[in-house]
Structure formats: structure tokens, C-alpha cells
Amino acid sequence: MINYLNKYIAWYLSSAIERTGSHHLFNNTYGGLGHILMFHRVLPQTSSFRIHNDKGLEISPEHLESIIRFLQKENYHFLSLDELPEFIKNNKLGNKFSVFTFDDGYFDNYQYALPIFEKYKVPFTVYVTTDLPDRKALLWWYFLEEVLIQSKKLKFTWKETKYEYSMHYNILKERAFMSLRRLMIDTEREEIPGLLRLIGGSDYQRYWDRMEALGMSWEQIREMAGNRLVTIGAHTITHRALSRLSAEEARHEIAGSKIIIENKIGRSVKHFSYPFGKRNLAGDRERNLVNECGFSSATTTLFGNIQPQHADHLLSLPRITVNSLVSTSVLNLSINGLIPAVRNRFKRLVV
Numbered sequence: 001m002i003n004y005l006n007k008y009i010a011w012y013l014s015s016a017i018e019r020t021g022s023h024h025l026f027n028n029t030y031g032g033l034g035h036i037l038m039f040h041r042v043l044p045q046t047s048s049f050r051i052h053n054d055k056g057l058e059i060s061p062e063h064l065e066s067i068i069r070f071l072q073k074e075n076y077h078f079l080s081l082d083e084l085p086e087f088i089k090n091n092k093l094g095n096k097f098s099v100f101t102f103d104d105g106y107f108d109n110y111q112y113a114l115p116i117f118e119k120y121k122v123p124f125t126v127y128v129t130t131d132l133p134d135r136k137a138l139l140w141w142y143f144l145e146e147v148l149i150q151s152k153k154l155k156f157t158w159k160e161t162k163y164e165y166s167m168h169y170n171i172l173k174e175r176a177f178m179s180l181r182r183l184m185i186d187t188e189r190e191e192i193p194g195l196l197r198l199i200g201g202s203d204y205q206r207y208w209d210r211m212e213a214l215g216m217s218w219e220q221i222r223e224m225a226g227n228r229l230v231t232i233g234a235h236t237i238t239h240r241a242l243s244r245l246s247a248e249e250a251r252h253e254i255a256g257s258k259i260i261i262e263n264k265i266g267r268s269v270k271h272f273s274y275p276f277g278k279r280n281l282a283g284d285r286e287r288n289l290v291n292e293c294g295f296s297s298a299t300t301t302l303f304g305n306i307q308p309q310h311a312d313h314l315l316s317l318p319r320i321t322v323n324s325l326v327s328t329s330v331l332n333l334s335i336n337g338l339i340p341a342v343r344n345r346f347k348r349l350v351v
Contacts, residue, residue, distance in 0.1 A: 014329035023338040030337025030348060032305035033088060034076065034097030038319035039064075040104055042112040045324075049170055051145040051177045056323045061112045063324065068120050070328045071098050080123035081231050081271045085296055089311045096335075097306075100124035101299060101319065103235055103273055105132045107213070110220045117229055126224065127235035127273035127299075130260045132215030137239070138192050139211045140184045146207045147199055148173045156198040158183070185276070189238055218264050225265040233271035234258045234295075241276045242286045250286060255293045272298040272315075287315045304340045309350045316350075 017023060040057035042064055071078070076098040079087055084099055100117070102109050105128035117124050131137040147154065154165040154176065163183075165176040180199070187195055200207050216224075224230045234257040236242070242250045258269045272295040274282035282300055290298045297314045304318035320334045333339045 014327060014333050017338070018329045018332055023333045023336045026337035026341050030305065030341040031096070031335065032307045032337070032348075033091055034079075034099070035305045035335045036084075036099040036101055036299055036317055036319040037067075038299070038301065038321050039100065039102045039113075039323075041102075041106045042108050042116075044112075049149060049173075051148060052174055053141060053145075053177060053181065056325065059322060059324055059326075061116060064113065064116055065120075066328060067322065067331060068116070068122055070331070072120070074332075078122045080229075081125045081233065081297060085311075085314055088306060088308070088314070091308070098335075101233075101273070102126045104129050104239070105216050105221065105235070107216050107220070110216050110224060114224060114227070114230070118227075121229065123229045123231065125231040125233050125271060126221075127233040127271070128216075128221060128257070128261055129235045129239045129275070130237045130257050131239065133218045133221055133264075135212050135215070137211070137215060138189065138196075139214060140192060140196060141181065142214065143196055143200070143207050143211055144177055144180050144184075146210065147203075148176055150203075154199065158195055158198060185241060185244075189240055221261075222265050225267055231271065232261060232265055232267070232269060233273060234261055234269050235273045236275055239275045241281045242274060242289075243281045243283060247285065247289070251289050251293070254286075254289050258293055258295070270294075270296045274298060274300055276301070278302065282316075290315050303334075303343050304348070305335060305337060307348055307350055309348075313350055 039059060041059070042061055043058050045060045075095045077095050079097045079099050081099060081101070084097070087097060100122065102113065102124065105126055109126050113124070129137060148167060152166070152168055154167065156163055165172070167173045167176055184192065184195070196208070197204050221232060225232045234254070236253040237257045237260065238253065240253065242253060245253065254272065261269045272290050274286060278301055287298070295315065297317060299317045299319055301321070302318040303321060305320070306317065310317060320331070322331065330339070
């Protein structure tokens with residue numbers, strides 16, 4: 001919830017800070033050569049209550065367009081991920097770059113995002129978790145949201161531990177979600193369906209059926225791969241935190257997703273995105289495995305812009321998170337370096 005409130009504070013203060021021009025003082029040191037933007041979903045706005053974690057994965061089509069227009073006005077050069085490594089090594093353009101990336105492979109990337117990028121002729125990347133198009137994905141974060149929104153109380157026992165939540169107010173639903181999120185991340189994948197059945201109770205199947213419809217099909221992914229604006233990357237098979245797996249399991253997740261996607265789309269897959277890509281979940285071992293699997297770049301969820309030093313660290317690229325709470329003012333303070341400087345305690349983020 002603290003992170004949630006911080007985002008609202010940034011939303012309200014960003015315009016005032018922007019008007020002072022103080023963010024330009026951070027540009028040379030923390031703005032870097034440009035940035036990689038991280039998105040997940042593009043969906044029409046709704047007034048219904050949403051769990052912040054899931055709403056924080058979304059942006060409206062109108063908001064996405066406003067961001068593209070803002071970056072055009074600021075003379076950013078739109079790059080594909082294929083172009084990025086060479087650009088970082090030999091920065092010969094006069095202006096900074098912007099790269100758009102989407103994690104997971106949701107159907108709305110095809111339905112809403114693709115037409116917008118075609119309209120503005122802007123390249124973008126979709127990192128596919130292969131269990132989504134294979135209809136095997138355990139999208140427990142959306143499953144939990146469905147359960148919590150429709151429940152006032154939740155009570156179950158898991159591995160001799162009792163879990164009980166009273167959720168008469170939305171803030172209590174948020175807290176319950178964060179508690180259950182920690183439980184899910186710490187649970188072995190093969191055990192998650194059983195845990196979700198306990199949580200979903202008699203409505204389990206109804207919740208689960210809705211989750212299966214969220215991902216793109218392989219036919220849609222192949223169509224996107226054939227579009228000159230679209231790069232398809234890999235995001236593991238099952239979207240598990242790699243650092244929690246054995247080296248053999250992590251290698252299977254990384255290499256397996258690459259092989260599956262290449263076989264499905266008939267094209268080479270060169271770019272990777274770490275699930276839950278914080279430093280403690282995607283460290284040296286994971287970078288070494290990604291390197292062994294032949295990827296030319298890999299993105300994290302660490303918050304920062306791309307520095308010249310990233311030419312030697314292409315497998316640990318930071319990104320700027322964009323969601324419904326990131327206005328163009330917040331984005332401006334981020335890509336100019338002020339917010340990354342504060343969030344990273346005034347250290348330039350390289351690895």
C-alpha cells in the first residue's frame with residue numbers, strides 16, 4: 001500500500017515539479033541515452049474497483065496514444081529491440097531513444113495496442129510467456145482479484161497454516177491481495193492449482209475459465225511476428241521467479257521458452273525479459289543462463305534509464321514502468337532522471 005500511495009503522490013506532485021524545470025538538472029547524469037518502457041496490458045478504463053497490483057499492469061488506449069504523442073513532441077527516436085544494442089554501443093543519433101515493451105502476451109496487446117502502434121508507425125516488443133498461448137498459464141494475480149472483489153470474507157487452511165481475511169473495505173482487499181501474493185510466489189508451481197481451488201471454493205471453475213481467455217493465441221502471435229513493427233521476445237514458459245528455481249529448472253524455463261516460440265513463429269528470438277525481474281529475483285546466475293541460451297538482450301523490472309555503460313551489460317537492462325498512474329508528467333520526470341535518481345538513492349542503475 002505504501003508503494004500505491006507513493007504513486008498517487010507522484011501523480012499529483014509531478015505537474016508542479018515539471019513546471020519548475022528542476023527535473024532537467026538530473027538529465028545528464030540520470031537521463032542516460034534513452035529508456036525502455038515497460039507495459040503489460042492495454043484496456044479501456046473502468047470505474048469499477050480494481051486491485052492495485054492488477055490495475056498497475058494496465059493502461060488505457062487513449063493513455064498509450066498520449067504517451068506516444070508526448071515522446072514524438074520531445075523528439076525521441078523510436079527504436080526496436082533489435083536496433084537497441086548497436087545504438088547503445090554507437091550512439092550516433094542526436095536525440096534520445098524510446099523503446100516500448102510489453103510483458104506476458106495478453107490478448108489486448110493484439111486487440112488494442114497493435115492498432116495504435118500501426119497508426120503511429122512505432123515499433124514495440126511483446127515478451128511471451130508460452131503458457132499463455134498454450135492455455136496453461138497460472139494467472140493467479142487476476143484469479144485472486146476476482147475472488148477478493150466478490151468476497152467479504154476468505155478463510156482456508158494451507159499446509160497446516162490457517163489464513164483468514166475480513167474484507168469489508170477495499171483497503172482490506174488490497175492488504176489481503178499482498179499477503180496472498182507473497183504466498184503464491186513462495187508456492188511451488190505444481191501446488192498452485194490446489195491452492196487456487198481452496199481459495200476459489202465452489203466458484204473456482206468460473207474464475208479459472210475467465211483466466212484462460214486473457215492470453216493471445218499462437219495464431220495471433222504469428223500474425224504479430226510477421227508485422228515489421230513487432231518483435232517477439234521470450235518471458236519463460238511458466239512465469240516463475242527464476243532465482244527460486246534450481247539451475248536446471250531455470251535453464252529449462254529460459255531456453256525452453258525460446259525454442260517453443262521460435263518453433264511456433266518460425267523466427268529467431270533474441271530478446272528476453274525476466275519474470276519478477278528485481279535484483280534478488282534475477283541475479284548473476286540468471287544473467288549467465290540467459291547468456292548461455294544465446295539472447296542478445298534481457299530486460300529487468302529495475303527502474304532506470306539506459307546509460308552508456310549498458311553496452312557491457314545488455315542482459316540486465318532497466319526499464320521505466322508505465323501504467324494507469326503514470327501521467328505524461330510522471331513519465332517526463334522519469335525519463336529525465338529525477339524519479340530514478342530518487343528511487344535508486346542517487347546511484348546510476350547499471351547492474
